Amino acid sequence: MTLTTEPRTTLLDPAFMARLDQLDVMSRKLLAGKLKGERRSKRRGQSVEFADYRNYVIGDDLRFIDWNIYARLDKLFLKLFLEEEDLSLYVLLDVSKSCDYGEPHKSFYIKRVAAALGYIGLVNYNRVTLCAFNNGIASDTGAMRGRRRVAQMLDFVQKLQPSGPSHLAESCRRFALAHRQKGICVILSDFFDKGGYENGLRYVAGGKYDLFAVQTLCPQEIEPDLQGDLKLRDMEDDDMAEVSITQPLVKQYKANLNAYCLGLKDYITRRGGTYLFTSTAVPFDTLVLNYLRERGLLG
Incomplete structure (x- = not known):
């Protein structure tokens, strides 16, 4: 398996889904739904x-x-x-080409988290919509509700393949125009976008959505093991760069990456959203069962 090969395994196994049955999605903001849900939510x-x-x-x-x-x-x-109160859950998952990388594979990790959240929302009879995005909304499930839609949701996620460049601003703009119902908006992405994240997130932060952003990177991006004279290619637009990778350069890269992530976190939290950073090296079940609960998305 290479760093750009997605594993061919099941997104959610029955034993793990049984553990997810004990959870529900939570919100800290005003969420006025049109239909009654099966549980109490904050309004x-x-x-x-x-x-x-x-x-x-x-x-x-x-x-x-x-x-x-x-x-x-x-x-x-x-x-x-x-x-x-009824609850609308929107899960936006990044399927741009930059996610087709890493060991553990970044796209597969994002898809598993999306599938877990979709499952939790459906079995609690909330209104669930999954949207895959790259340079726009590539595809979406439409609004779904109830356990009987789980198979459809899993099939949708399983078939997604990373492709194309990322354009967060256009993706969030189209999402906000198409989905005007208030609800929880979870974005699963590396948030690598040459256009920046600010123009995109302003459509979903601090307004009618309770924003929860999960920035997902792989170990090779966090701790790159590269050295020497290399020719590097941008995965999304094929731009080439010839670089001499030295220890000082790697150190500067790590500092820049850390500053970028901290800036993203600050932008989101200042607008009332929640930010969580994760590496694909973090076990998937630990992220869902522990970290997402600790940050208040699940309860």
């Missing part, structure tokens, strides 16, 4: 049952600011309430 302003507080984010409804806390702490907090 502000309609129920009298107080649930929690969170920091105010620009664009939130000022009616739900707790002015008593503001008077004491000089900080803005919003009150959250519980109500029986």
Whole structure:
């Protein structure tokens, strides 16, 4: 197997799906659905049952600011309430050519996470939509609901193949235009885009979506084992570069990568979203069962 070969194995085995049956997707923001779901989700302003507080984010409804806390702490907090509510879950997974790399393979890892989230959403009878993107929305499932749609969802994810360049701005713009229902928006991507991430994420951060970004890189990108005079080719647009790779250059690369990831995290969290960095070296079940729960996406 090469670094650009996706393993031919099952996305989710029955034993792991049984463990996923114990989980549900969670949201910290206002999510007003049109249909009733099977469980309680956080929604502000309609129920009298107080649930929690969170920091105010620009664009939130000022009616739900707790002015008593503001008077004491000089900080803005919003009150959250519980109500029986339907939940829309959107999972955007990167299928651009840059994901066709790594050991463990980056695209396969992203597809497994997407499949797990889709499964959890469906078995809890939430409204689930999976969207594959590269330089736009390559394909999507449409809205699905219920356990009987699991096989269809898994077949959709299994057939996805990395191709084409990444254009996050165009992908997020098209997604936001096509999906106006409020909900949780999970983006699974390496977020490598020559156009940057800001123009794309502004369509899904700090507004009607509860954004959860999982930046996924492989070990070879985090700790590159390269040296000497090499000719490198961009996987997405075939640009070539001749470089002499030295230890100082590798050190600078790591510093630049770290700064890029920290900038992405800061951009997302400042707009009320949640950011999680992972390597494909992290066991898939650990990411889903531990890290996604710790960050509040699953409960």
